[in-house]
Amino acid sequence: xxxxxxxxxxxxxxxxxxxxxxxxxxxxxxxxxxxxxxxxxxxxxxxxxxxxxxxxxxxxxxxxxxxxxxxxxxxxxxxxxxxxxxxxxxxxxxxxxxxxxxxxxxxxxxxxxxxxxxxx
Amino acid sequence: xxxxxxxxxxxxxxxxxxxxxxxxxxxxxxxxxxxxxxxxxxxxxxxxxxxxxxxxxxxxxxxxxxxxxxxxxxxxxxxxxxxxxxxxxxxxxxxxxxxxxxxxxxxxx
Numbered sequence: 001x002x003x004x005x006x007x008x009x010x011x012x013x014x015x016x017x018x019x020x021x022x023x024x025x026x027x028x029x030x031x032x033x034x035x036x037x038x039x040x041x042x043x044x045x046x047x048x049x050x051x052x053x054x055x056x057x058x059x060x061x062x063x064x065x066x067x068x069x070x071x072x073x074x075x076x077x078x079x080x081x082x083x084x085x086x087x088x089x090x091x092x093x094x095x096x097x098x099x100x101x102x103x104x105x106x107x108x109x110x111x112x113x114x115x116x117x118x119x120x
Numbered sequence: 121x122x123x124x125x126x127x128x129x130x131x132x133x134x135x136x137x138x139x140x141x142x143x144x145x146x147x148x149x150x151x152x153x154x155x156x157x158x159x160x161x162x163x164x165x166x167x168x169x170x171x172x173x174x175x176x177x178x179x180x181x182x183x184x185x186x187x188x189x190x191x192x193x194x195x196x197x198x199x200x201x202x203x204x205x206x207x208x209x210x211x212x213x214x215x216x217x218x219x220x221x222x223x224x225x226x227x228x229x
Binding site: 035037044045046047050059061062095097102103104105106107108109110111112113 | 122152153154155157163164165166167170171172176208210212216217218219220221222223
């Protein structure tokens with residue numbers, strides 16, 4: 001069974017750093033892209049970027065370039081999303097999702113989400 | 121504002137059929153497949169439709185998807201109270217980046 005287990009909720013102050021994780025199991029981690037998706041309170045879904053664990057190829061959505069850093073550690077089948085200096089506008093729930101390609105791309109499995117609150 | 125346009129809300133009574141639209145452009149929906157997701161408050165999105173009209177195992181056949189040109193639709197027939205949720209469409213663009221619609225909140229009256 002494919003599972004994406006995300007790290008727990010975080011409460012941080014502006015300017016602090018943070019790294020959240022998404023541990024995958026139940027499939028060959030190297031063979032699938034992992035996506036990070038932001039959902040701000042009461043808002044829709046936004047793709048931040050994707051990482052391919054086999055070679056750490058990373059693609060960022062233009063709106064999120066430079067705002068956060070995506071990475072993956074294939075030795076522990078885990079993808080990461082990190083910030084060096086959080087802002088209140090980073091308050092959101094962050095989902096990881098597995099990307100699958102058949103005749104097109106889709107997000108076929110999702111983590112439960114990591115709520116992040118940034119407030120002084 | 122999302123690149124893929126959905127109506128913000130929809131409503132229908134139990135047993136009725138409801139459709140939710142998703143409008144894009146030539147570089148996204150017009151060139152690539154469309155997925156649909158169902159999300160309940162406080163939970164993760166769930167894949168409902170992929171490759172325009174395919175249902176993952178376990179998704180009832182009351183849910184169906186279609187695509188024509190630069191638009192796609194999700195139809196739910198025999199509406200049930202438990203279908204009250206938010207629905208998102210998604211498609212990839214030719215720059216290999218994923219796009220989501222703004223979401224449609226479905227109310228079962």
